[in-house]
Amino acid sequence: MKDPRLRKEPKKPKPKICPICSTEYTPRSSLQKVCHNYKCAIAFNKQRDAEIAERESRKQERIQRDDLKKRREKLKTKSDWNKEAQVAVNRFIFWRDYGKPCIACGKPLNYGVRGGAVDASHYRSRGSASHLRFYTFNIAAGCVRCNRELSGNLIPFRINLIARYGVERVERIEHDNTPRKFDIPYLQRVKAIFTRRARHYEKLRKRYQEAA
Numbered sequence: 001m002k003d004p005r006l007r008k009e010p011k012k013p014k015p016k017i018c019p020i021c022s023t024e025y026t027p028r029s030s031l032q033k034v035c036h037n038y039k040c041a042i043a044f045n046k047q048r049d050a051e052i053a054e055r056e057s058r059k060q061e062r063i064q065r066d067d068l069k070k071r072r073e074k075l076k077t078k079s080d081w082n083k084e085a086q087v088a089v090n091r092f093i094f095w096r097d098y099g100k101p102c103i104a105c106g107k108p109l110n111y112g113v114r115g116g117a118v119d120a121s122h123y124r125s126r127g128s129a130s131h132l133r134f135y136t137f138n139i140a141a142g143c144v145r146c147n148r149e150l151s152g153n154l155i156p157f158r159i160n161l162i163a164r165y166g167v168e169r170v171e172r173i174e175h176d177n178t179p180r181k182f183d184i185p186y187l188q189r190v191k192a193i194f195t196r197r198a199r200h201y202e203k204l205r206k207r208y209q210e211a212a
Helices: 038-075 078-096 144-149 154-165 167-175 184-211
Strands: 119-122 139-142
Touching: 078 119, 078 139, 078 184, 119 144, 139 154, 154 167
Parallel strands: none
Antiparallel strands: 119 139
16 A cells, blocks of 8 residues: 555646736636636637637638639630640749750840740740640740740750750650640649649759858
């Protein structure tokens, strides 16, 4: 039989600070959250109820946004998904080639103005080879002048593309005329994949800049 004198005395609760009036108090139980003033208890309960209501409101708003997003996506056409997939691929090219010069003329690019000073330039254009519109070896960062005004400036584009990937890769692009069918599920996957890849490269570039 154990000696009663060896029994451990219960630990005394540690003093706490009341979240309402900021006074120090010793709780009578683990459930007590405020001091012994009933006004603080009322104020605490009101505050807690308001927080619960706010969380529930945010939850309902999120559910409504998700539902609206799903309904909008159901209304999108193949053309809409095609555009969104291309935007995702172009954004990936922007961050993949970040810091590199124009693929054609070799001049420095202003990467600080995404969507304006840097284009995702296609070696074989989307008009003449739409099946290669998402093929990343066919795309590189280029300046607006070469891509839009000079229609890609293809002779130096080809030379620099060979320097980057090798002649075999470039010739494979030039002779690739296999048709592809881009249905909506495929375009959705393209958008999702390249959105993730773009974020990954963006984080890498920013991390590198911070370390420099």
